[in-house]
Amino acid sequence: MEKQNAKAKGRISQKPLVVFLDEVTRSPMMVNILAIVTGLFLGGVIAALTTENVYVALKSSLVEGLKIALQAAWNTYKALFLGAFGDPQRIVTALQSGDWSQINRALSPLSESLVQATPYIFAGLAVALGFRVGLFNIGAEGQIFVGALAAVWAGVFIKGLPPIIHAPLALLIGGLGGAIWGLIPGWLKAKTGAHEVINTIMMNYIAFRLSEYLLTGVLRDPAKTTPISAPIERSAWIPRLFPYPNRFHVGFFIALFMAFLVYLLLFKTTWGFELRTVGANPNAARYAGMNIVRSMVITMALSGGLAGLAGANEVLGVNRNLGVAFSSGYGFDSIALALLGNSHPLGVVLASLLFGFLRNGAIQMQLTAGIPIDIISIIQAMILAFIAAPAIIRTIYRLKTPKEPEIRLQISSAGGSS
Amino acid sequence: MDPILELRGITKQFPGVLANDHIDLTLNQGEILALLGENGAGKTTLMNILYGLYKPDEGEIFVRGKKIDIHSPSDAIAQGIGMVHQHFMLVPVFTVTDNVMLGDEYVRGGGFLDRRRAAARIREISRQYNLQVDPDAYIKDLPVGLQQRVEIIKLLFRDAEILILDEPTAVLTPQEVNELFAIMKSLVEHGKSIIFITHKLREVMEFSNRITVIRAGRVVGTTTPQEADQNKLAAMMVGRQIELQIEKKPAEPGEVVLQVRNLKVLDTRNLIAVDDVSFDVRAGEILGIAGVQGNGQTELVRAVTGLLHPVGGEIRFLGKKVTHATPKEFFELGSAHIPEDRQKDGLVLTYPVKDNLVLNTYYQPPFARGVILNQPSIYANAEELIRKFDIRTPSVMTMLSSLSGGNQQKVIVAREFSRPIKLLVASQPTRGLDVGSIEYIHHRLIEKRDEGCAVLLVSTELDEIMELSDRIAVMYRGRILVTIDAKEVTKEQIGLYMAGIVPA
Numbered sequence: 078m079e080k081q082n083a084k085a086k087g088r089i090s091q092k093p094l095v096v097f098l099d100e101v102t103r104s105p106m107m108v109n110i111l112a113i114v115t116g117l118f119l120g121g122v123i124a125a126l127t128t129e130n131v132y133v134a135l136k137s138s139l140v141e142g143l144k145i146a147l148q149a150a151w152n153t154y155k156a157l158f159l160g161a162f163g164d165p166q167r168i169v170t171a172l173q174s175g176d177w178s179q180i181n182r183a184l185s186p187l188s189e190s191l192v193q194a195t196p197y198i199f200a201g202l203a204v205a206l207g208f209r210v211g212l213f214n215i216g217a218e219g220q221i222f223v224g225a226l227a228a229v230w231a232g233v234f235i236k237g238l239p240p241i242i243h244a245p246l247a248l249l250i251g252g253l254g255g256a257i258w259g260l261i262p263g264w265l266k267a268k269t270g271a272h273e274v275i276n277t278i279m280m281n282y283i284a285f286r287l288s289e290y291l292l293t294g295v296l297r298d299p300a301k302t303t304p305i306s307a308p309i310e311r312s313a314w315i316p317r318l319f320p321y322p323n324r325f326h327v328g329f330f331i332a333l334f335m336a337f338l339v340y341l342l343l344f345k346t347t348w349g350f351e352l353r354t355v356g357a358n359p360n361a362a363r364y365a366g367m368n369i370v371r372s373m374v375i376t377m378a379l380s381g382g383l384a385g386l387a388g389a390n391e392v393l394g395v396n397r398n399l400g401v402a403f404s405s406g407y408g409f410d411s412i413a414l415a416l417l418g419n420s421h422p423l424g425v426v427l428a429s430l431l432f433g434f435l436r437n438g439a440i441q442m443q444l445t446a447g448i449p450i451d452i453i454s455i456i457q458a459m460i461l462a463f464i465a466a467p468a469i470i471r472t473i474y475r476l477k478t479p480k481e482p483e484i485r486l487q488i489s490s491a492g493g494s495s
Numbered sequence: 496m497d498p499i500l501e502l503r504g505i506t507k508q509f510p511g512v513l514a515n516d517h518i519d520l521t522l523n524q525g526e527i528l529a530l531l532g533e534n535g536a537g538k539t540t541l542m543n544i545l546y547g548l549y550k551p552d553e554g555e556i557f558v559r560g561k562k563i564d565i566h567s568p569s570d571a572i573a574q575g576i577g578m579v580h581q582h583f584m585l586v587p588v589f590t591v592t593d594n595v596m597l598g599d600e601y602v603r604g605g606g607f608l609d610r611r612r613a614a615a616r617i618r619e620i621s622r623q624y625n626l627q628v629d630p631d632a633y634i635k636d637l638p639v640g641l642q643q644r645v646e647i648i649k650l651l652f653r654d655a656e657i658l659i660l661d662e663p664t665a666v667l668t669p670q671e672v673n674e675l676f677a678i679m680k681s682l683v684e685h686g687k688s689i690i691f692i693t694h695k696l697r698e699v700m701e702f703s704n705r706i707t708v709i710r711a712g713r714v715v716g717t718t719t720p721q722e723a724d725q726n727k728l729a730a731m732m733v734g735r736q737i738e739l740q741i742e743k744k745p746a747e748p749g750e751v752v753l754q755v756r757n758l759k760v761l762d763t764r765n766l767i768a769v770d771d772v773s774f775d776v777r778a779g780e781i782l783g784i785a786g787v788q789g790n791g792q793t794e795l796v797r798a799v800t801g802l803l804h805p806v807g808g809e810i811r812f813l814g815k816k817v818t819h820a821t822p823k824e825f826f827e828l829g830s831a832h833i834p835e836d837r838q839k840d841g842l843v844l845t846y847p848v849k850d851n852l853v854l855n856t857y858y859q860p861p862f863a864r865g866v867i868l869n870q871p872s873i874y875a876n877a878e879e880l881i882r883k884f885d886i887r888t889p890s891v892m893t894m895l896s897s898l899s900g901g902n903q904q905k906v907i908v909a910r911e912f913s914r915p916i917k918l919l920v921a922s923q924p925t926r927g928l929d930v931g932s933i934e935y936i937h938h939r940l941i942e943k944r945d946e947g948c949a950v951l952l953v954s955t956e957l958d959e960i961m962e963l964s965d966r967i968a969v970m971y972r973g974r975i976l977v978t979i980d981a982k983e984v985t986k987e988q989i990g991l992y993m994a995g996i997v998p999a
Binding site: 345346347348349350351354357358360361363364365366367 | 800801802821822823824825826827832834839840841842843844845846850854855857858863866867868
């Protein structure tokens, strides 16, 4: 408290530029940006360290070794960039030629990155919404599975509907499947106080085994020997916008629209005010007459629904069927996305784009530069470790501590009282 | 003779904050020096520098005329400087001996703890200063007053000559306060020297030898109780004239607003915290609930605000049964609540001022249209309340966490008082606030009473209860021992009730 009075006085005397730099270095976003930069840098270091030629060159001279190391890191990121965005030269040439199929091909790395980012956006929103309300939804992965199962069911067994109805209906049913999967742990928390972290993890296992059971049973395509579902009806496909092999589909825009809806819900409505208050300070929410238990149950259902949409979107827009190999890892990456995006819908979209570019770029990188795709997982992991431990970033870059307490993830223990 | 402790030109700059600005301070051997100042004046920073927790940017510290450097609490202890923090640093499940030894253990051959020798030393100290502490007792079984003495023993055990007591009376009953000052007297008689940090004027006047007043990081002046009076000290502390004695008209009680009958409430451990409590609060009067912290007041307040459901008895609000009503139903009936722990219950510290000002009205017009928040009217509301209630904040968007305690409390008061209310439940409304803010809050409470609001005031500050209440109920171990007209009772009588002593 004593700092405040004097701080107000102290601030006035400072120059505007100093104040601006002060604000920037204290901003919580700064940590995230620098975490990404640092993660990418260390990724380059690891790429160099795992290149054998570097050690060979080091034997002859240090300078030579460093040169090769820099070369290796450069090659890695060049390949990653080309894989994620496409070759700028080729894009320019294609655009100049005016040939659609050439443009389509030149832009396909970029559009494929967006395809990769789409489920990330849905799932990242799911976890971010939970975080805002103080809930830790580890179950996005399971909810994605159930969403995919429900969407496939709707896509395979509902027949004869026009696409304008069938596709949205299948998507909606997928979302509902995920919502039910999220609602169960939410309801258990409300009624018994059971912690959602435990129960969402358990629900994941149930979802995995349930999908295996259904894919070897009712959902299985009788024409195939492997456990895989029948292809969904054409009418349930989420339409692709460009000719084969470009897989870019309308789901990307649906994801952006959902991000916008979540933003509206959280920041523009009374419901969102209540949800955020429950997340920020459950005691104050109770004091202010808000219904904490109801908020948590609703949030878990909404969160599950968003994750379910991620799964539905994948099967309806990309795979068009569901196999046992449908394991995305999106659900676990989504926790990272929510953290990286500060649990804000816009942040989640940006983080998802980043992850989409990294993931898709890495596939190309593996093909052209021979760098294992796993380096991307290492980069992602390091980015997250830095975000989870902001003190490291603040020390490396000599950032000042934030004025406002950082909004830390708090796992709420409310519920179970009614 | 040199003073035992002298600080010269101590300056401490926090980022953007000048917490201590060239502070000079002297402490003579065998005296009690009161360090008086509002919260945020820089007292605690200064003492933390002296205790080695902070490093000063400028300035020198002399002990017995010799310049010393203090880099850590162990340096301070080596120089004979010891500190009792406001929040005790004791391990509840350890005995007194273990706690006192902690960090300075007596060891026998083979690395075993020598509890017997340590206990003997504690007994010796206890006898010398008449502390009456049993070395074998467990901390968790001791009342707060005795726990504090254990903290003092910790310092004496380490041969401290200079004792710093940070707000030592905040947690004590009036009787315990008197006992503490008896102990302090005995300490200085044995040649110890004490700096005692406080913002309570009465204590300073009664118990100190000299008074140094700090305001906004600077020493305003040093005086003695003989030269000063409470009004003068308050003015020095705040920088303007303060009205210490509140002028209030006699109460004009009206209809019963809150009626509580045979109320029974359990605490978090499912033990009976409120036991068969009955009382009425009428429109236009303040009923003060006095009592030492932890005698069921918290649970009582939570029950009459809907935060905790009673297990027995009945609560009526203007005749309507509300025993099991939710907080929202209480709010909507016209009840307001200033919670005991404002940061935990009353505010969202990561929200801006404007959102905290609509924390329980956000869903009502004009703040919402349907389910859409109406931001312009939320902003307008904030602008208006900031002006009307004199909330010192840089803007409506400032996070609550960066306001001072007094201004945080004003946000709650503004929010609750700006609604049309018939009942106000104020729990510890001035805890931890500075004199200026206390004066402000007290005036507002009286104002509400005069407007015809029923006020239930719960406070552990006896002065506050005596000053504001029209009737006083004393709670002890979950029961109301007595309800008396405030004019017919003395502070000493209430103090006895608070200790559970019912005069025959």
